[in-house]
Amino acid sequence: xxxxxxxxxxxxxxxxxxxxxxxxxxxxxxxxxxxxxxxxxxxxxxxxxxxxxxxxxxxxxxxxxxxxxxxxxxxxxxxxxxxxxxxxxxxxxxxxxxxxxxxxxxxxxxxxxxxxxxxxxxxxxxxxxxxxxxxxxxxxxxxxxxxxxxxxxxxxxxxxxxxxxxxxxxxxxxxxxxxxxxxxxxxxxxxxxxxxxxxxxxxxxxxxxxxxxxxxxxxxxxxxxxxxxxxxxxxxxxxxxxxxxxxxxxxxxxxxxxxxxxxxxxxxxxxxxxxxxxxxxxxxxxxxxxxxxxxxxxxxxxxxxxxxxxxxxxxxxxxxxxxxxxxxxxx
Amino acid sequence: xxxxxxxxxxxxxxxxxxxxxxxxxxxxxxxxxxxxxxxxxxxxxxxxxxxxxxxxxxxxxxxxxxxxxxxxxxxxxxxxxxxxxxxxxxxxxxxxxxxxxxxxxxxxxxxxxxxxxxxxxxxxxxxxxxxxxxxxxxxxxxxxxxxxxxxxxxxxxxxxxxxxxxxxxxxxxxxxxxxxxxxxxxxxxxxxxxxxxxxxxxxxxxxxxxxxxxxxxxxxxxxxxxxxxxxxxxxxxxxxxxxxxxxxxxxxxxxxxxxxxxxxxxxxxxxxxxxx
Numbered sequence: 001x002x003x004x005x006x007x008x009x010x011x012x013x014x015x016x017x018x019x020x021x022x023x024x025x026x027x028x029x030x031x032x033x034x035x036x037x038x039x040x041x042x043x044x045x046x047x048x049x050x051x052x053x054x055x056x057x058x059x060x061x062x063x064x065x066x067x068x069x070x071x072x073x074x075x076x077x078x079x080x081x082x083x084x085x086x087x088x089x090x091x092x093x094x095x096x097x098x099x100x101x102x103x104x105x106x107x108x109x110x111x112x113x114x115x116x117x118x119x120x121x122x123x124x125x126x127x128x129x130x131x132x133x134x135x136x137x138x139x140x141x142x143x144x145x146x147x148x149x150x151x152x153x154x155x156x157x158x159x160x161x162x163x164x165x166x167x168x169x170x171x172x173x174x175x176x177x178x179x180x181x182x183x184x185x186x187x188x189x190x191x192x193x194x195x196x197x198x199x200x201x202x203x204x205x206x207x208x209x210x211x212x213x214x215x216x217x218x219x220x221x222x223x224x225x226x227x228x229x230x231x232x233x234x235x236x237x238x239x240x241x242x243x244x245x246x247x248x249x250x251x252x253x254x255x256x257x258x259x260x261x262x263x264x265x266x267x268x269x270x271x272x273x274x275x276x277x278x279x280x281x282x283x284x285x286x287x288x289x290x291x292x293x294x295x296x297x298x299x300x301x302x303x304x305x306x307x308x309x310x311x312x313x314x315x316x317x318x319x320x321x322x323x324x325x326x327x328x329x330x331x
Numbered sequence: 332x333x334x335x336x337x338x339x340x341x342x343x344x345x346x347x348x349x350x351x352x353x354x355x356x357x358x359x360x361x362x363x364x365x366x367x368x369x370x371x372x373x374x375x376x377x378x379x380x381x382x383x384x385x386x387x388x389x390x391x392x393x394x395x396x397x398x399x400x401x402x403x404x405x406x407x408x409x410x411x412x413x414x415x416x417x418x419x420x421x422x423x424x425x426x427x428x429x430x431x432x433x434x435x436x437x438x439x440x441x442x443x444x445x446x447x448x449x450x451x452x453x454x455x456x457x458x459x460x461x462x463x464x465x466x467x468x469x470x471x472x473x474x475x476x477x478x479x480x481x482x483x484x485x486x487x488x489x490x491x492x493x494x495x496x497x498x499x500x501x502x503x504x505x506x507x508x509x510x511x512x513x514x515x516x517x518x519x520x521x522x523x524x525x526x527x528x529x530x531x532x533x534x535x536x537x538x539x540x541x542x543x544x545x546x547x548x549x550x551x552x553x554x555x556x557x558x559x560x561x562x563x564x565x566x567x568x569x570x571x572x573x574x575x576x577x578x579x580x581x582x583x584x585x586x587x588x589x590x591x592x593x594x595x596x597x598x599x600x601x602x603x604x605x606x607x
Contacts, residue, residue, distance in 0.1 A: 042425040046437065049422035049485060053444050056478035061447075064455035124349060130342050139346045142353035148589035149357060150539050152557040153582040156564060157360045160571050166372045168359065203353065266450040267541045271561045285450040292454045293546055305451030312448060324439060 061309075068306045072299035089303035098287075099304065103311060106263065106283040109194065110315070113262040116202045118255055121209025126243075128214035140211065147207035155271045158200045162186040187273045190280035197272050197281065201265060209254055216250045217243065256319040263312055284308040360582070363575040364388065371572050387576035394563070394577075396551050404556040407469050408537040411476035412530050415484045418477075419529075423488035424514060428497070438486075445482035449475070450542045457546050467550040476540055480533035487532070491525030492518060531592045535585060556581050 070076070071085040093099045124143075128136055149157075162169050164185045173181035186192045220243065228238040266285045269275065275282035275290055282290060288308055292301015313320075363371055367384045370377040391397065425431075426438060449456075460471045495518050503513040541557045548554050560581050564574045 039431070042429040042431040042434075045421040045425035045429075048418045049441075049481065050437075052418060052478055052481060053440065056475060057444055057447055060452045060455040060459060063459055064452050067455055067458065127342055127345060127349075131346055132343075135343050135346050139350050139353075142350040144589065145357045145586065146353040148535075148582075148586050150535070150557070150582050150585050152539065152541060152560050153360070153578040154356065156560060156574055156578045157356045159564065160363065160575060161356060161359060163569075163571070165569075166376075166571070168376050171376055203356070207353070260446050264448050264450055267539070267557070267561075271541070285448065288451045289453065289542065293457075298454050298458075301454050305448070305454065308451045309448055312446065316446065320439070320442070323442065324435075 064302050064305055067299055067302035070299045070302075072297075072302070074296045077296075077298060085299070089300045090307075092300060093303050093307065099307070102282055102284055102287045106311070107315070109198075109283055110259060110263045113198055113201050113205075114255060114258045116198070117205045117209055117258050117262075118251070120202065121206045121254075122213055122247075122251070124206060124210035125213030125217065128210060129217045143207035143211055146203055147211070149204065151204070151267045152271060154200060154204055155268055158196060159272065162196050188277060190277065193273050193277065193281045197268055200268055200272070201262060204268075205258060205261070209258070212254065213247065213250065216247055220246050252319060252322070256316055259315055260312065263315065284311065357582075357586075360575050360578050363571055364579045366572065368570075368572055387572035388580070390570075390573045391563075391577040391580055394559075396554075396559075399552055400554055400556050400559050403469060403553065404538060407473045407476060407555060408534055410473045411480065411537045412533040414473070414477040415481045415533055416526065416530060419481060419484035419488050422485045423492055424518075426485070427489045427492035428500075438489075441482040441485050444478075445486065447479075447482075449479055453542055453546050456543065460547055467548050467553045469553060471547060472540075472544060472555070475543060476537040479540070480536050484529045484533060487529045488522070488525060491522055491529075495521050527592045531588065534588065538585060 068089055069084055069086060071083040071088070075081070076083055124139075128139060131139065161167055164170070164183055164187075167186075169186075170181050170184050173184070184192075186196050224242045224246075225238055228242050233241060263283075264285055265283070266289070269281060269283055269286050270289065273281060275286045279290065284304070285308060288301050288304040291304055292298055362378075362380050364387050365380040365383045365385075366377060367382050367386070370380065370382060422441075426434065456471075456475065460466055465471045499517050499521075500510075500513045503517045504510065508516065539557055540555070541561065544555050544558050545561075548558075560577055563577050567573050
């Protein structure tokens with residue numbers, strides 16, 4: 001039962017990325033019984049939020065859809081011309097080889113990052129639960145500091161850590177015996193640039209997973225472990241039969257959030273090396289930006305961004321379906 | 332449970348290594364910012380700044396438009412956090428405490444809104460803002476940042492409101508409060524930690540936002556700090572001292588706020604857990 005409640009909790013409310021909230025405990029009942037008084041009340045309360053969403057999110061989405069069917073380049077932009085060109089933009093994007101390469105790269109990039117974040121985040125979360133009080137506090141401070149670093153500041157720091165000259169990483173690698181790394185240009189190849197970006201994203205994202213996971217483990221009732229021990233479960237068995245099932249809903253919702261966040265990651269990728277070298281580290285959002293704004297093919301850029309939204313929806317559809325089902329059960 | 336010496340050492344050793352790994356980039360930013368250039372480009376890294384200098388900070392602070400950009404950043408961030416909290420409080424209350432048709436659909440709507448890829452919609456937003464003659468203004472930034480943080484604010488606050496036992500509210504209403512008064516006098520004070528946690532999130536999102544201001548505001552007087560910082564390194568070449576000083580100045584408010592609010596938010600939460 002408790003596991004089920006936990007499920008709807010974490011699923012119904014994407015946890016906060018930058019705040020340490022293990023999903024506040026829910027009251028059991030949630031209808032207050034006074035629905036009869038003013039049936040319009042909830043709608044009135046929701047009106048401002050709905051209006052904001054419709055205007056500020058709906059409008060750009062619709063506009064984006066319309067632009068994607070237009071021939072929109074600097075000339076049309078400056079002269080405020082509207083030239084419809086049907087599905088030409090989509091044809092151009094979908095038949096070119098670039099787009100598919102970028103899609104493949106984005107999915108691979110997202111998968112690699114999310115796997116690293118979830119595996120290490122979970123392990124560190126479990127480690128936090130095992131540590132003594134002082135050591136736990138120390139590690140928590142470290143995690144919180146990394147978590148609180150603003151993206152652009154963190155990106156700049158990583159550029160400095162991995163700077164070709166005087167960068168501390170190259171110095172350490174040189175001292176450790178990789179003398180060829182003494183003047184290594186990390187922004188020189190696709191793989192090394194992605195490595196730095198991945199390290200940055202994983203470093204920034206682990207605290208969220210680790211701290212929330214640790215907080216979630218503290219809510220597991222001790223009796224469950226005692227019961228498992230009585231049944232003769234070893235450490236590993238009590239982990240798989242108690243800890244893991246309890247954390248599963250949390251792991252699902254966190255993975256979902258991380259997929260979205262990593263897939264959408266723009267500042268890290270763009271500010272690191274602007275998608276270079278040779279546009280080899282452009283992920284879908286960066287590609288949409290470079291094609292649309294950088295190369296001033298605004299219509300084509302709009303088509304790419306529409307396709308990007310589709311890819312994102314496909315990637316998260318499994319989880320969204322799960323949430324829809326859960327919310328149905330709830331009512 | 333008995334644990335071997337080995338079993339006690341390895342978690343602590345791992346924790347120390349992890350601590351160093353997570354803190355080092357932050358430490359290196361501040362350390363570099365305080366080191367004279369000679370020490371920054373020394374053949375052997377100077378691990379602790381011994382000859383402390385404030386020169387890099389002076390350079391960053393005296394960079395053109397710095398204070399204007401600080402003011403811009405603070406304005407858009409604070410305004411968007413306040414606006415989104417105001418709008419979200421009503422919505423979250425309705426979603427947490429009332430039953431009505433379409434509730435599930437609305438929750439999913441806000442979840443989808445939370446997924447919105449603002450980064451790829453910038454062309455459409457640019458066109459909308461331009462067609463309304465609002466380029467190079469802080470107003471559209473504030474408005475869109477409000478929307479960026481709104482869905483998560485609603486969903487999180489909904490969780491916090493649902494966590495407040497409804498009996499508290501009911502007894503207040505028995506004592507003669509209206510529903511609105513019960514909310515103001517009973518729930519709202521209990522929401523303080525939740526409000527802090529959510530506003531912290533909103534603050535960070537808005538403070539960090541980069542793609543939108545990059546395309547909307549070409550006028551340097553109307554830009555914000557993240558954009559300035561991303562261009563700082565290009566402008567100052569390989570002046571890592573100044574770049575790290577600028578990064579430190581940019582990160583410091585968030586670091587302070589985070590450490591300060593984090594404790595409040597979490598202590599409120601653990602209190603709640605202890606009281607059941």
